[in-house]
Amino acid sequence: MKLDPIATLQLQLARLPGIGPRSAARLAFYIIKTSQAQGKNANLAEDLAQSLLDVQKEVRLCRECQNLCTEEYCSICRDPRRDQSTLCVVEAVPDMQALEKSGTFRGLYHVLHGVLAPLEGVGPEELKLEYLLDRTKNKSVEEVIIATNANVDGDATALYLASLLEPQELRITRLAMGVPLGSELEYLDSATLSRALLERKDMVNT
Ligand SMILES: [Zn+2]
Structure with missing residues (x-):
């Protein structure tokens, strides 16, 4: 029927x-x-x-940063003018777009496509954190800016990531205040996001 x-x-x-x-x-x-x-x-x-x-046929994940794109590498990863030494970790593609719109960040990104949520079965493996660690280890990355959302899950994910990255002796930073508690990056205005980036705080004392 x-x-x-x-x-x-x-x-x-x-x-x-x-x-x-x-x-x-x-x-x-x-x-x-x-x-x-x-x-x-x-x-x-x-x-x-x-x-x-x-979109189903043509859109795929960038091999380098996991951004959505239609080619093997996204336009940001392909841009030789981007600063290869700074990597900004975001939860989702709209967060990355918001940061791009703010115009403050000139480094590269890494998209997690989620946050750690053990109760929902999202662990380090689901977020492919091993791959992120390989990326920071093998490339000339000097600073990782963790730009997960300023809520409970985002903070927990940031702390976990910072502890994973700590042995690599990188500068590990988190977006500064100016990001209101509980807020999602995607909805912040460009001025607030720019300030949060410029005033980012070190997560690990090196
Ligand atoms: Zn990319």
Whole structure:
């Protein structure tokens, strides 16, 4: 038996984060309505479907920093003008984009794609921390700026990372105050982020 396509679309949309059944229904009906009408959104369903297939096919992780990109290495890793000696560790790609927008940071990044959450089964292996350690060991990295979010999970991850990196005798820093407690980088304005970077604090006394 074939499932009702309207119900199926609602179910698929409800799988997205932050979308409950009511929002899913509203979005589904909007897509259906505009796709049957004339106007600027007439091709919405087709464009959306194509876009979803394109990202699935073309987007991958940068081999160096785990950023999302369409080539083997992302544009930041490929840029020879970036400072190879500083590595900024972030939880997610939007955090990296926020830092890039602030224009203060000229080094390289490392994207964790999460934070440590042992109760949810996210440990050092899931975050591929070994790979990060290899990266700092083998490249000419002198400072690691840990820019995980200023909340409980972000702080716990930062402390764990600092302890892992400590034997490598690097400068290990954390974004300074100015990042309000509990806040997520992605939503901070550029001026606040710039200040947090410039006033970053050493996590380990070397
Ligand atoms: Zn990269």
